[in-house]
Amino acid sequence: MSRPVAIDVSHLGKTYDKVRAVEDLSFQVYTGEIFGLLGPNGAGKSTTLRILITLLNPTSGSARIFGLDSVKDADRVRQTIGYVPQERAIDRFLTGREHLELLADLYHLSADDAATRIPQLLKLVELEQQADRPAKTYSGGMKRKLDIACGLLPDPKILFLDEPTLGLDVQSRLRIWDHVRAMRERGITVVMTTNYLDEADQLCDRIAIIDGGRIKALGAPNELKVGLGGDLVSLTVREHDRVEKLAAAIRDLPAIRAVTTTTSGLDIRVDSPEKALPAILDAANRLTCQLEFIDYHRPRLDDVFIAHTGRSIKDDQPKAEDT
Amino acid sequence: MKEYSQEIRALTMRWVRRLSREKFSMLFTLVQPMLFWLIFFGNLFQRAADMQVTQSSSYISFLTAGVVVMTVLNNGLAGGVDLLFDKENGFLERLMSTPIHRTSVILSRFIFVTTITSLQVLVILAVAWLFGVHPVTGLAGVATILLIGMMFGVGLTAISMAMAFSVKSHGDFFSVLGFLSLPMIFLSSALVPLAAMPGWMGFLAQFNPMTWAIDAVRPLILQGWAEALPHVGMVIGVMVVFDALCLYGGARAFRRAIG
Incomplete structure (x- = not known):
């Protein structure tokens, strides 16, 4: 039964100015799966993600990525992971290719490696035609694809995606899902946050439902639904x-x-x-x-969410994101 | 070490690329300070300013040192703006999630701001030359002016970055910036020598690091090494302390923001 563990989170807590963002989180992510952190805004999923990618230090507990501590071995963790932040984390004035070139230098790739990998990635995410246009001319879906190419540039063992389809139209959304599944086929472990139930349901192999900084339920979407009885x-x-x-x-x-x-x-x-x-x-x-x-x-994932948190995930979503 | 220089080169190139993509912004950053202050102000007050008071052959020659240091001030205080936007749109997080040395982003910004400022200072000195302002200490004097500008600029850029990392929104940042820059100029020897100011303004202006920088740059342009050297020595000492304080504060703000 025991599968190889990619991420081991143990009693993780983070407090900002006396406010507990996450509390006593423990879970494991297995190698090669798509793992989702599902919860409403402010539930603590972004905080958890930021700790895993070494941008935040936990106040208690620990997170290990392939056995490396997120604080003590931060530099080695960063070499192992790729990160796709939310949509606008793009420099409007740089072209798609320049984004990848910049990151190639930050990951210390040799000029030869960069020269072979960058065209491959542009092809993979279907941005070859637009590679030399400034990113400000890109549509939301194209920016997202560039984001993903950036995340894949270091050839990561684990890719972290923060709300990968937030604000995208339906078609772009499905394309992104395809890309994420393709990553799993290539053996990459994927950890993503989402507040879309259908995304968690259809894309993720296992999910952790987070609310109020705690894990309310953990398992495969189907298990959770069956578990409701x-x-x-x-x-x-x-x-x-x-x-x-x-x-x-x-x-x-x-x-x-x-x-x-x-x-x-x-x-x-x-x-x-x-x-x-x-x-x-x-x-x-x-x-x-x-x-x-x-x-x-x-039973739908909605019902799972309501059963474990006592409310609907849509209750406290800001209006702007409903559109 | 090789990795460190690879990161810094790539990050600095990003700033250069951004500037080159914003053609208008580039033009205006280069032209604006000297256009408004040196050409208009300098010529406008030519007859209104008393040569006995300014101790110079023309008001524009008096003003050149002030405009040079004002350029350093504006560029320095605005030096954190791009990092502020990077922080707000998440680009900074993307950079920080890569295995770069934590100081690379900041260092690249210092290199970029210092280089652009030095170029602007040279443009200002060239325009002043056209209006008959010829620095009496020659090229060595110009090099010294650049050195003073760089030292002052580093501290100011550090303040700006510290603010960029600390403020809640960019609105706050620009309000503080707008609030700071004009009093810094008026309460310095940029436009009028300290001796000719109302007592209370002259008193306050003594504590302004800008005054120290201007008082060292001005004799390099107008008087000569003999008059300039004591001021240059003094300002270098002051700037070492100023930079140390600003860098310390900047580093603290950075660590708080980046974890």
Whole structure:
């Protein structure tokens, strides 16, 4: 069962001016997987990422990258990793090629190595045509591709991506996902932060849900969904004063796991929808409780998030990012 | 060592490339200080300024030293601006996530600002030459002026970078910058000798490092080595202390910001 470990985080904590950004985080990232840190803004995922890439020192605990300590061996860690910051970390006045040339010197590549690797990377991310135009003429998707090329320049064993598709259109988003998957095929371990549930769900092999600086859940998206137990039936009830009575009646029915009251009605976890649905409808009829809306779905990552943090990830996202 | 110089060369080239891409900005940085101050101010006050007071053959020849040091001041105080933007858009993080020596970025900035400032000083001295201001100490004097400019510039750039790393937003940075630069000029011997100032202004101007720099540059242009040397010796001493303080503060701000 034990897989080779790329990153070992142990009881990590970071406090800024008495505010705890992250607290007692422990997790491992396995070699060759895509690992996601999922959480709303301000949850502590960026802080965690910055500690892993040696830009922040933890106040307690430790992070080891291939056995190297993120503080004591910072310089060697930096030689092992690639980093793709958020979108605007680009010099508008430099061309795509010049970005890569600059980084080649900062990673101390020889002129020969740089001359072979830079065209390869430009080809990989499909920026050959635009390589000699200043980055200010690039679209959001192109900037992101340049970011990724920059992250791959040192030929890293681990690539860190900070919100890789934030603010991108759907098509660019899918292209970036393809690139990330291609990296996994090449044997690169990928660690990324995201506050998009679908991204965590479809792209990541395993995720850590972070909220309030702590890990709330950890595992493969499917495991987490299965772990919730049962499919979900949501009822919207017209007369709200009957909700409690209905809940009491449903609790005793077969194939029902759990019933919780919501603002508009009931959330019911069921083992088998075939048995449960007719029984639920029957109970509602018997109590002459009118239903406005019935929703049935398999557990989604949303539900996992709500179950572990007690709220929806979208609750505190700023409006600007919804567009 | 080879790696260190590779990093610094690449980072310095980035600043040069950026400047060369901003053609207008380049033109204006080179032209503006001398255009406004030397040509207009210098000629405008030609008859209004009292030669007995300025102790020079023309107001423009008196003003040249002031304009040289003002250029050093403006460039130095603005020296951190590009790092401020790098910090705000995350480029600095990208640079710092690479295995470079922690001081390379800062050092590249010092090299760039110092070089550009020295070029501007030479342009100003050339324009002043056209208006009949011929430094009496010759090329060696010009070299000494550049040295003083560099020493003053290093401290100012360090202050600017310290501010860039400490401020919450670039709005704060530019407010402080705007607030600082004019009083620094008026409360110095750039426009009027200390002796001719109102008492309280003259008193304050004594503590301005700009005054020390100007008082060393001016005799190099107007009077000669005999008058200049004591001032040059003094200013070098003052600047060593000034730079040491600024670099210490800058290093602390940098460590706080970069972790």
